[in-house]
Amino acid sequence: MLPVVVVHGGAGHIPKERSERSTEGVCSAARAGYIILQGGGSSMDAVVGAVTELENNPNFNAGCGSVLNVKGDVEMDAIVMDGKSLGSGAVSAVRNIANPIQLARLVMDKTSHVCLTAEGAGQFARSMGVPEVPQESLITEYSRMRWKKNLEPEANPVEFQMGKMGTVGAVAVDSEGNVACATSTGGILNKMEGRVGDTPCVGCGGYADNSSGAVSTTGHGEAIMKVILARLILFHMEQGQSVEAASDLGLAYMKSRVDGLGGVVTVDPQGHWAARFSSGQMAWAAAQKDTLHYGLYTGEHFTQSTEMLLID
Numbered sequence: 001m002l003p004v005v006v007v008h009g010g011a012g013h014i015p016k017e018r019s020e021r022s023t024e025g026v027c028s029a030a031r032a033g034y035i036i037l038q039g040g041g042s043s044m045d046a047v048v049g050a051v052t053e054l055e056n057n058p059n060f061n062a063g064c065g066s067v068l069n070v071k072g073d074v075e076m077d078a079i080v081m082d083g084k085s086l087g088s089g090a091v092s093a094v095r096n097i098a099n100p101i102q103l104a105r106l107v108m109d110k111t112s113h114v115c116l117t118a119e120g121a122g123q124f125a126r127s128m129g130v131p132e133v134p135q136e137s138l139i140t141e142y143s144r145m146r147w148k149k150n151l152e153p154e155a156n157p158v159e160f161q162m163g164k165m166g167t168v169g170a171v172a173v174d175s176e177g178n179v180a181c182a183t184s185t186g187g188i189l190n191k192m193e194g195r196v197g198d199t200p201c202v203g204c205g206g207y208a209d210n211s212s213g214a215v216s217t218t219g220h221g222e223a224i225m226k227v228i229l230a231r232l233i234l235f236h237m238e239q240g241q242s243v244e245a246a247s248d249l250g251l252a253y254m255k256s257r258v259d260g261l262g263g264v265v266t267v268d269p270q271g272h273w274a275a276r277f278s279s280g281q282m283a284w285a286a287a288q289k290d291t292l293h294y295g296l297y298t299g300e301h302f303t304q305s306t307e308m309l310l311i312d
């Protein structure tokens with residue numbers, strides 16, 4: 001079965017005019033991750049490569065395109081986890097960098113800690129030579145419009161926040177059977193300054209363990225944290241459930257227990273994979289055995305040869 005890379009572009013309701021760009025974005029990121037795997041890269045290289053591409057794509061809520069907090073600022077969260085060592089690196093409420101996922105990886109590789117936050121994460125980025133970027137370069141017209149709209153008195157914050165989530169994430173298995181996950185987000189729209197969501201929390205925004213598999217999550221962060229969604233799904237896999245059934249069980253529990261919606265991409269160490277969601281939509285794509293799989297609405301599953309894509 002292996003190797004494989006599966007990516008998501010966030011669970012929620014994707015407006016029609018943005019759906020094509022979301023699908024194109026996840027397909028291109030899955031292809032980028034797959035090329036890394038084919039070139040002998042590790043699953044960690046593949047998930048960081050795929051998520052970096054999605055952070056650079058302004059159509060997603062991560063890196064450039066992040067949603068704004070209540071003050072109109074960008075504060076981003078990201079996590080990586082390596083299934084071989086259970087090593088993990090994360091950053092939360094980090095500002096003025098283009099690729100939080102790469103900083104999360106540096107936290108894993110270069111420090112003895114798991115998560116750095118806010119100004120401390122910024123200082124670490126500077127010490128590692130990560131270029132500082134102006135906040136303006138991370139803000140799109142669309143994210144500013146949504147922020148302003150949500151400040152209007154008749155706005156319905158929860159519905160609006162839940163409506164158009166675009167967190168990005170990836171899971172992969174490499175040819176040696178190592179699994180990894182990566183997740184990156186601007187969080188939820190008009191969040192309080194300093195709010196830390198599920199994404200940088202181990203077991204919530206993602207988890208990877210070579211003995212069971214890897215998961216990257218998206219959805220309402222506070223709900224995901226209550227049920228520790230990524231770890232919950234791996235628990236079901238440890239009990240013998242398939243990647244698909246375990247993902248559905250985790251999402252159903254989050255819905256019934258805390259009324260939370262979300263989505264996940266999941267792999268097991270053999271290379272079985274799933275992209276499942278309880279929200280109306282989630283842009284996802286997977287690349288395996290020279291085939292690209294992708295979809296957006298529940299039940300949708302298109303396939304295409306990755307070789308065709310290379311010619312494109």
Ligand SMILES: NC(=O)C[C@H](N)C(=O)O
Nearest residue numbers: 165167187197218219221
């Ligand atoms: N779009 C998302 O998935 C949001 C993210 N889980 C958060 O709550 O920060």
